[in-house]
Amino acid sequence: MNVSKLALIHHPSFIIAPATRSSSFKNVINEFQQIIRAYRKTDFSQRKAALATVVGLSGSGYRRPGARMYITDDGQWIGAISGGCLEGDALRKAREVMQTRQARLVTYDTSDPEGENFGIGLGCNGVLDVLIQSIDPNDSKNPLETLDRVMQDRRPLIFETALPDGAGVFVEELKPDIQLLVFGGGYDAVPLVKLAKQIGWRVVITDDCVAHLQPRRFGEADDMLAVQRHEIRQQIPIDAYSAAVLISHNFKYDKAVLQELLQTEIPYIGLLGPKKRGDALLDDVRDFVAPTDERRLFWPVGLDVGADNPQEIALSILAEIQAVFRKSSAQPLKFKNAPIHQPVQSISTSVDLT
CATH class of the missing domain: 3.40.50.720 (NAD(P)-binding Rossmann-like Domain)
Incomplete structure (x- = not known):
């Protein structure tokens, strides 16, 4: 696919710049439909919410860049950023973000078999970067509103998110559902x-x-x-x-x-x-x-x-x-002498956005 022909979505909190590009986008839109439905049902007069997005991966991981998790302050969530091991910690950090309204970039090192960093031993041999953003339905920078609008147009697009503290830009390609x-x-x-x-x-x-x-x-x-x-x-x-x-x-x-x-x-x-x-x-x-x-x-x-x-x-x-x-061979994975997914680069490299 010729990326240069894809639509570029310009958004106040999203900047076009050289950055890490996610190479895996399986079910990005499918899962996102569920998140949008949950977002639409949220009573923001009573609740607060945040969005956690996997924006970088070094090594192996259950979820790929672009995976999302919508979280409300009553402990409910839709979507996932891991196989179930990181969601609890992400929920705690999301509640902090809901209070401060400041986006936060969190790094999880799942290669530690003892789980000394956050109390769980995953042994996934990967380092995961997760962006957590507060969600305000009245904020023009709300990524859910922006993505919901562009989802209605069945065309692939490049979506770019500026990360906090000058950490870089997360770039992802979103494709329509089949x-x-x-x-x-x-x-x-x-x-x-x-x-x-x-x-x-x-x-x-x-x-x-x-x-x-x-x-x-x-x-x-x-x-x-x-x-x-x-x-x-x-x-x-x-x-x-x-x-x-x-x-x-x-x-x-x-x-x-x-x-x-x-x-x-x-x-x-x-x-x-x-x-x-x-x-x-x-x-x-x-x-x-x-x-x-x-x-x-x-x-x-x-x-x-x-x-x-x-x-x-x-x-x-x-x-x-x-x-x-998906351009897959449809062969049993046991015969694949390579990682299940194509490797992606971490977003840890700083990018000058000026």
Whole structure:
């Protein structure tokens, strides 16, 4: 991705400058949706709140830069900055920040097996930098309000946060959620929709038969759209963060949908059914297939995990989509002779912001 083309969000408390860049952004937006919901429900006439953000990591760690934790002064929190070991200490420090309203940068050394620094032995072999900020809904510098606004626009962006005491600038790339487009409202689409929503994706279920789109079956979907097959490009918003799964069991419908999708920028098109059926579909729409299209076509859809029933098939499909969008091999981690995640640089280096 060409970062220079991404939107830059200018904010009074956010400054553009050379700084550490987080290279891992998995589920940044998904988890952030939960934080925004909790923030919106907070009664600030009765409560105070803070936001803890992982802004640096040296070595290994359970959470990566960009992970967030929303904390209220009654001891409640949403999100996480670790596997559960640092949240208690972060809560205590967040309460101090709520009182002083001064942002604080905290460093946790989890490589100490005895946990002498803060009373717990993690043995994670990493040093974690966490920024804790007080949250005021009436403050124009409120990062939650800013991020909530930019989340509504489904484009990647670079978000830069000035750290306290001249410690530098935290730079992160935020990407939209995966949007799953399910074409066909049959019984096997139900677990696909439910599981995708549990992951945190945006889900659209569509069919050209209104009777197939029953709210009691697909109530968790973000949208249920009765769209005629020749109006898909006009009626359904499709972007570079969308994945389509054709699951109707209707050859003519799938053919028409595939023809429409091939004329969009969608990076993933999955075809349910045996390989011969997929081959036949592609033969019928060959005039719309460019030489580079086969890399975004997946048939039969899903990973080979021995799936048999609709629930297992849904797991297989979503795992493949996740791997494609994250550019992962989808191989067992036991065979990976390298760290699970790409290493990221610590933000400890001071940056001149003048």
